[in-house]
Amino acid sequence: xNCLYWKMLSKSSKYAIKAVLFLAxxxxxxxxxxxxxxxxPINVPQAYIAKLLQALVRDNIISSxxxxxxxxxxxxxxxxxxxMRIVKNIDGEDKLTACMLSMEKCHEERxxxxxxxxxxxxxxxxxxxxxxxxxxxxxSVKSGSTFLPL
Amino acid sequence: xNCLYWKMLSKSSKYAIKAVLFLAxxxxxxxxxxxxxxxxPINVPQAYIAKLLQALVRDNIISSxxxxxxxxxxxxxxxxxxxMRIVKNIDGEDKLTACMLSMEKCHEERxxxxxxxxxxxxxxxxxxxxxxxxxxxxxSVKSGSTFLPL
DNA sequence: AAAAAAATATGATTTAAATCATATTCAGGA
DNA sequence: TCCTGAATATGATTTAAATCATATTTTTTT
Numbered sequence: 001x002n003c004l005y006w007k008m009l010s011k012s013s014k015y016a017i018k019a020v021l022f023l024a025x026x027x028x029x030x031x032x033x034x035x036x037x038x039x040x041p042i043n044v045p046q047a048y049i050a051k052l053l054q055a056l057v058r059d060n061i062i063s064s065x066x067x068x069x070x071x072x073x074x075x076x077x078x079x080x081x082x083x084m085r086i087v088k089n090i091d092g093e094d095k096l097t098a099c100m101l102s103m104e105k106c107h108e109e110r111x112x113x114x115x116x117x118x119x120x121x122x123x124x125x126x127x128x129x130x131x132x133x134x135x136x137x138x139x140s141v142k143s144g145s146t147f148l149p150l
Numbered sequence: 151x152n153c154l155y156w157k158m159l160s161k162s163s164k165y166a167i168k169a170v171l172f173l174a175x176x177x178x179x180x181x182x183x184x185x186x187x188x189x190x191p192i193n194v195p196q197a198y199i200a201k202l203l204q205a206l207v208r209d210n211i212i213s214s215x216x217x218x219x220x221x222x223x224x225x226x227x228x229x230x231x232x233x234m235r236i237v238k239n240i241d242g243e244d245k246l247t248a249c250m251l252s253m254e255k256c257h258e259e260r261x262x263x264x265x266x267x268x269x270x271x272x273x274x275x276x277x278x279x280x281x282x283x284x285x286x287x288x289x290s291v292k293s294g295s296t297f298l299p300l
Numbered sequence: 301a302a303a304a305a306a307a308t309a310t311g312a313t314t315t316a317a318a319t320c321a322t323a324t325t326c327a328g329g330a
Numbered sequence: 331t332c333c334t335g336a337a338t339a340t341g342a343t344t345t346a347a348a349t350c351a352t353a354t355t356t357t358t359t360t
Contacts, residue, residue: 010347010348011347011348012347012348017264021263032306034305034306034307035306035307045348045349045350046350047349047350047351048348048349048350050307050308051308051309051349053307054307054308054309057307057308064306064307064308065306065307065356065357066305066306066307066308066355066356066357067304067305067306067307067355067356067357067358067359068304068305068306068357068358068359069305069306069357069358069359070305070306070307070356070357070358071306071307072307083264110297111295111296111297112296112297112298113171113287113290113291113296113297113298114167114233114287115296116296117275117278117279117282118275120274121271121272121274121275122271124270124271125267125268125271128267129267132267137263137264140263141263145261146261146262146263146265146266147260147261147262147263148262148263160317160318161317161318162317162318182336184335184336184337185336185337195318195319195320196320197319197320197321198318198319198320200337200338201319201338201339203337204337204338204339207337207338208338214336214337214338215326215327215336215337216325216326216327216335216336216337216338217325217326217327217328217334217335217336217337218327218328218329218334218335218336219327219328219329219335219336220326220327220328220335220336220337221336221337222337
């Protein structure tokens with residue numbers, strides 16, 4: 001059985017998360033990685049991921065230096081960022097908070113018909129995205145309990 | 151706090167669910183409702199919802215007759231359809247089953263780094279969408295425990 | 301300094317979802 | 331049987347996300 005594909009995350013956010021995890025595993029201040037060497041292994045168009053990475057740099061989620069010998073990398077501070085922080089940077093906060101039926105006034109006291117189906121699960125997931133850091137996910141890959149693809 | 155806005159459902163699916171719930175509450179074989187009288191209260195463009203309703207008719211999820219005195223309505227059989235059935239008709243099945251990071255080979259034995267964050271919640275939600283019928287949700291509105299907007 | 305190599309900024313193009321428009325078909329009433 | 335009012339089928343247009351292209355800036359090396 002597959003993971004659930006939630007458009008909850010845009011393609012851009014997914015790309016960004018993959019790129020950051022890649023950097024977490026393969027870069028350091030002493031060992032920067034160029035866009036082209038990120039784009040290929042995570043299987044994302046180079047010009048596209050470049051744009052996303054630039055946005056993450058602006059927001060201090062990842063680090064970079066330009067010029068020759070330049071590239072992207074993560075500091076140990078960067079590693080402490082939550083997955084949520086990446087998503088908010090790319091998709092914006094609004095995208096994550098609204099009603100399943102897009103009803104303006106849906107809330108606990110006046111739930112839409114689908115509210116109960118989703119509310120608990122939603123909170124579980126949002127909390128995880130907020131709490132899990134890049135470092136956490138990186139460790140889970142290093143320990144062999146989760147996997148990144150070719 | 152708001153419901154979670156899951157793009158898990160496309161706008162089209164949301165529109166369709168709203169329309170079907172509207173029909174469940176306001177139509178019967180003896181009391182058909184025309185598109186224009188559905189479009190306005192649920193706040194969806196008429197030509198757009200018309201197209202969606204036509205797809206639902208083709209799939210026997212809702213009922214209709216054309217010509218004067220015609221319109222859309224639900225039979226008691228229609229009421230037993232699951233919410234999932236609507237979603238599958240509009241968005242297709244594939245959209246609901248794939249990895250959060252869009253990784254081809256993500257599964258329980260080889261989970262992606264976000265798998266654990268999502269897997270349980272995903273199953274909970276999918277099961278609910280499969281089990282909840284139109285009738286169930288309609289009853290929850292009638293009983294006053296959930297609400298539909300103006 | 302000058303040149304080269306990298307990120308950065310900006311904007312153009314493509315693609316898919318959402319929206320709009322219209323001609324056709326079918327049911328009911330005169 | 332003909333007219334009217336509705337759904338139906340089909341396709342055009344718009345919009346936003348995804349993708350591509352290129353000129354500019356910054357850093358390192360020579």
